[in-house]
Amino acid sequence: MAAAKTHHHGNLREALVEAGIALLSEGGPGALTLRKAAARAGVSHAAPAHHFDGLPGLLAEIALRGFEMFHAHLDQRCRAETSDDPFAQLMAANSAYVEFARCHRALFQLMFVEVEHSTPPLRLAAVRCYGVLQEKCRPLCGDRDPAAFESAVWALTHGYVALGMAEPRPNAPAQVPSYETLLRMLVRPEGEPAR
Amino acid sequence: MAAAKTHHHGNLREALVEAGIALLSEGGPGALTLRKAAARAGVSHAAPAHHFDGLPGLLAEIALRGFEMFHAHLDQRCRAETSDDPFAQLMAANSAYVEFARCHRALFQLMFVEVEHSTPPLRLAAVRCYGVLQEKCRPLCGDRDPAAFESAVWALTHGYVALGMAEPRPNAPAQVPSYETLLRMLVRPEGEPAR
DNA sequence: GCACCGAACTTTACACTGTCAATTACACGG
């Protein structure tokens, strides 16, 4: 708010990031442009240069924001899971993962493939997200190496999402099983809730 | 060869695809440009329009070629695996998967995220690649639903690769376990080669 | 042999992108 009628924007950095995310969610990747973001924030096309290191800088900043949103989403869905069954807890986190990717396609893709700057805060935000899944994996790990088990769950989840978004869908659309089925396959040996 | 000195290229379509792949492997994504590909093929910048539906068309064609290379690579590595142990067979296919992605980063990314046209032959080529893994999964499926097991293996593998290429590496570089460890975790319940 | 036709390619032009340099408007400290 505030920011009077001066040609100073107030806090442009923030506005540009939000404009970028909006563009991304409205028009997919490729709709995100320095100039369009600047226009949407109400400034001239060269203004962003004073706040980011060019387009890659803006992308990195948007990715950072994306990981923060991602973490918030994971966290919220985990808290919302009332059951204290370890599998239900893990499932809450991971279905939140899938849900976020579906709900923020372009942003998700940007976060995981299109960023090339990778500042320390960005890495940190990503690690925090990993931490959520890590925590939920622990109780189901059993006698396996925790790091390996976490990585497997993480890879399974991310791969499920990535393949689900890929355009030349390798497996026919109808026969793609639910995510839960896949996760159970990885966890089963220990938990045995079976049903 | 041949193609005389006429201003006709002979078969430009092919040359453009190969030029595109070369650009991709030399300068990563973003180095691939209609104009650069045209220049490398020795034609003017507007020539590609007569062979592809613009840039998306070229991308789709390159992706198709990518999947064909992918399939050839998977197939070759499978044949090269002398052991008839089912796990060794599956491992051969999947390590070929990982290897291909590492060896053709930009092309791999293009194949799985940057293509938006998705012609029928492209889908078919992708399905053929899926078929290789599918076949190797069957013997290790056990009492599980085959489709679910295949999908899990596929997702695990693809996720492992995708996360390995992602820039803001979510898990610290040192602690990332070998792919084989992850795959064993998914397969174990049946095979029990254990070591 | 020759005119013609259509496909392959070139030339030209345009809108749009990221980035840079020069310039202006403004808040603030002396």
Place this chain on the structure above:
DNA sequence: CCGTGTAATTGACAGTGTAAAGTTCGGTGC
């Protein structure tokens, strides 16, 4: 009230994809 520096503007440039018009050539009908 005047500098000074930050935030923004304007203008320019090279490069991008794409569309339209022009050119060159291989082949076909006569």
